[in-house]
Amino acid sequence: MIIFFYSFSFDQGRFFFTMLLAIGVILLNYYDIKLPPNGNGTSFDSSLHLAVLVVFGMKYVLFSLLLSTIFIFIFQYKKMVWWKHIFNFSMYVLMISSAYCAFLFFGGKMGAFNFAYALAYIASFVAYYTVNAFVMTFYFFLNSSQRMHVIVTNIVKETFFEYMIILGGAVILTLSLPFYPMFALTMFTSILVVLSIIFRKYSYLYEEVLKDKVFIEQLLNALPSGIIMNDKLKGSYFINESATTLLSLEKKDIEHMLNERQKPKKNKAFWELLLANAPVTNKKIVYKTLETKTFLISKVELKNRYDERIGEITYFLDITEIEELTKRMHQSEKLALMGEMAAKAAHEIRNPLAVIHGFLAFMNENLHERDREQYHIPLLLKEIDRINAIVEDMLLIAKPSAPVMKEAYMETIVQDVLSLFQQTLEAKNIRVHVRLDHVPLQLDSKQMMQVLYNLLHNSIEAMGEGGTICIYSDVDETYNMYMYDSGSGIPTHMQEMIFEPFITTKSSGTGLGLTIVKRIIENHGGTIALHDSSEKGTTFVIRLPIGR
Structure with a gap:
C-alpha cells in the first residue's frame, strides 16, 4: 500500500482534484440522506468512489479514501474506537480493489462513459456490492446467533434498493466527470449535501409526527x-x-x-x-x-x-354500574314514598282494623256455625289478618331499625332458622343440605334470621313435595352465601323486579318479603341478587363484608 501511494505522482490539478474528492467523501459521509424511521440513512460516498474509479482509476480513489479516513479519525476518535476506523478503511479498500479488478477483467477502460463497457460497469458495481455484503454478513454472523442464510436474506433486503440508488448516482456523475471534473464533483457533492439537509428536515418532521401519533395512541388507550x-x-x-x-x-x-x-x-x-x-x-x-x-x-x-x-x-x-345505581335511587325514592304512606297507614288503618277484627272475633265466638258461614266471618277474619300483615311489612320497610352489629356465625343463624321449619320440612319431605364456611361476621342476628326466614319460606312454598334446599358459601373479598331450591323457578319477565314492592308470584303473598330482605342486607353493607333461576330451580346469593 505504501509503495502504491509512493508511485502516485502529483501535479497541481491532480492534487486539488484529490483534495476535492476527499472533501466530498467526508461531506457525503457526514451528510447522509436520512430516511424514516429514525436510524436509517444512505451515504453517497460510494457513488464518488465508483464514478472516479471507472473514469480516473483506483489511485485517486484510494488516496482520497486515506485522507478522508485520517480526517474522520481525528474528529471522531472519541465517538468510535480506532480499530473500527481501520476496519472501515480496510473494507473500503477491499471493495474498491474488487470493483477495479472486475472492471478491468470484463474489458473496461478508464475514461468517459461508454455503452460498450456496460458489462464492465455492471461487473464493477456487482463486485463492490458483493464484497460489502460478504463482509457485513461475516461481521453479523460472528456477533449474532442467527443462521447464515437469514443474515444474508436480511442484508440483501435492506441494502439492495439502497445500492441501486447509489449506482444511479455513480452513473450520473460518470457522465459529466471526464469533461468538467472539478465542477461535476463540486455540483454532485453540493446537491447531495442540500438533499441531505432537506431530507433531515423532513425526517425530523416525520419523527415528530410519529411521536405525536404514539403519544395520542397511548392517551386514547389509557381512556x-x-x-x-x-x-x-x-x-x-x-x-x-x-x-x-x-x-x-x-x-x-x-x-x-x-x-x-x-x-x-x-x-x-x-x-x-x-x-x-x-x-x-x-x-x-x-x-x-x-x-x-x-x-x-x-x-x-x-x-x-x-x-x-x-x-x-x-x-x-x-354505564352498567351507573344504571344500577340509578335503579337503586329510584328504588330508594319508591321506598321513601312508601315509608310516608306506611307511617300514615299505621295511624289511619291499624286502629280501625283492630276494632273491626275485635268485633268479628266476638261474632265468630258467639254466633252459631250456620250464621258464621252465612256471613263469611272466618273469611273476613283471614282477610283482615292479611291486611294487618301488609301494614306490618310496610311499617318495617318504612322505619327499619338500625342493625345492632355483633360477631356471629352464619351457620349458627341458619340452624336456628331451620329449626323453625323442622315440622314443615319433614311433612313435605324436603331435604336440606348446608355447607357454610366458619367465618366470623359482624351481624344483627335477629334481622339476619328474618332474612333467612323469608327466603326459606319462599323456597318451601315454591317446591311443594319432595324438593331440595342447598345452602352453601364461598369466601373471597366478601362472604358469599348461596341459597338454592329445586322449585319451578321465577318467571323470566319478573326476574328483574323481584325486589320491588308488591311483586309476587303467589296469590296470597304481600310482595314485600324480598323488599324487606334487600333493605336488611343493604343495611349490613352487603348485597343480595338473583344468581340463577330456571325450571330446575332458583339460587339467591347474599354477599356480606368480612371484618367490618
Missing part, C-alpha cells in the same frame, strides 16, 4: 371509554384497548367485521349503529357477552381544515 376511529382516506381503523376489553373481542376480529361490514345477530343493534353513517349522541345500547352491559354511545364525523369529511369516531362508555 376508560371504548374508541373506534375510521380513517376514510386510508381505509383503516384505530381501535383502542378499552374497546377490545368492553366488547370482549380481539382487534383483528373487530377490524374484520368493520371491513366486511358484517352485522352479527348477537348485539345487532350495536353493530348497526357502528356501521351506520348517521351521527349519534348519547344513545344507550345493551351489549351482551358473558354478562349484560349497558353502553352510552356517541358517534361524530371527523373533518379536515377544508371541512371535508375524512372519517368518523365512535366512543362508548360502560
Whole structure:
C-alpha cells in the first residue's frame, strides 16, 4: 500500500482534484440522506468512489479514501474506537480493489462513459456490492446467533434498493466527470449535501409526527371509554384497548367485521349503529357477552381544515354500574314514598282494623256455625289478618331499625332458622343440605334470621313435595352465601323486579318479603341478587363484608 501511494505522482490539478474528492467523501459521509424511521440513512460516498474509479482509476480513489479516513479519525476518535476506523478503511479498500479488478477483467477502460463497457460497469458495481455484503454478513454472523442464510436474506433486503440508488448516482456523475471534473464533483457533492439537509428536515418532521401519533395512541388507550376511529382516506381503523376489553373481542376480529361490514345477530343493534353513517349522541345500547352491559354511545364525523369529511369516531362508555345505581335511587325514592304512606297507614288503618277484627272475633265466638258461614266471618277474619300483615311489612320497610352489629356465625343463624321449619320440612319431605364456611361476621342476628326466614319460606312454598334446599358459601373479598331450591323457578319477565314492592308470584303473598330482605342486607353493607333461576330451580346469593 505504501509503495502504491509512493508511485502516485502529483501535479497541481491532480492534487486539488484529490483534495476535492476527499472533501466530498467526508461531506457525503457526514451528510447522509436520512430516511424514516429514525436510524436509517444512505451515504453517497460510494457513488464518488465508483464514478472516479471507472473514469480516473483506483489511485485517486484510494488516496482520497486515506485522507478522508485520517480526517474522520481525528474528529471522531472519541465517538468510535480506532480499530473500527481501520476496519472501515480496510473494507473500503477491499471493495474498491474488487470493483477495479472486475472492471478491468470484463474489458473496461478508464475514461468517459461508454455503452460498450456496460458489462464492465455492471461487473464493477456487482463486485463492490458483493464484497460489502460478504463482509457485513461475516461481521453479523460472528456477533449474532442467527443462521447464515437469514443474515444474508436480511442484508440483501435492506441494502439492495439502497445500492441501486447509489449506482444511479455513480452513473450520473460518470457522465459529466471526464469533461468538467472539478465542477461535476463540486455540483454532485453540493446537491447531495442540500438533499441531505432537506431530507433531515423532513425526517425530523416525520419523527415528530410519529411521536405525536404514539403519544395520542397511548392517551386514547389509557381512556376508560371504548374508541373506534375510521380513517376514510386510508381505509383503516384505530381501535383502542378499552374497546377490545368492553366488547370482549380481539382487534383483528373487530377490524374484520368493520371491513366486511358484517352485522352479527348477537348485539345487532350495536353493530348497526357502528356501521351506520348517521351521527349519534348519547344513545344507550345493551351489549351482551358473558354478562349484560349497558353502553352510552356517541358517534361524530371527523373533518379536515377544508371541512371535508375524512372519517368518523365512535366512543362508548360502560354505564352498567351507573344504571344500577340509578335503579337503586329510584328504588330508594319508591321506598321513601312508601315509608310516608306506611307511617300514615299505621295511624289511619291499624286502629280501625283492630276494632273491626275485635268485633268479628266476638261474632265468630258467639254466633252459631250456620250464621258464621252465612256471613263469611272466618273469611273476613283471614282477610283482615292479611291486611294487618301488609301494614306490618310496610311499617318495617318504612322505619327499619338500625342493625345492632355483633360477631356471629352464619351457620349458627341458619340452624336456628331451620329449626323453625323442622315440622314443615319433614311433612313435605324436603331435604336440606348446608355447607357454610366458619367465618366470623359482624351481624344483627335477629334481622339476619328474618332474612333467612323469608327466603326459606319462599323456597318451601315454591317446591311443594319432595324438593331440595342447598345452602352453601364461598369466601373471597366478601362472604358469599348461596341459597338454592329445586322449585319451578321465577318467571323470566319478573326476574328483574323481584325486589320491588308488591311483586309476587303467589296469590296470597304481600310482595314485600324480598323488599324487606334487600333493605336488611343493604343495611349490613352487603348485597343480595338473583344468581340463577330456571325450571330446575332458583339460587339467591347474599354477599356480606368480612371484618367490618
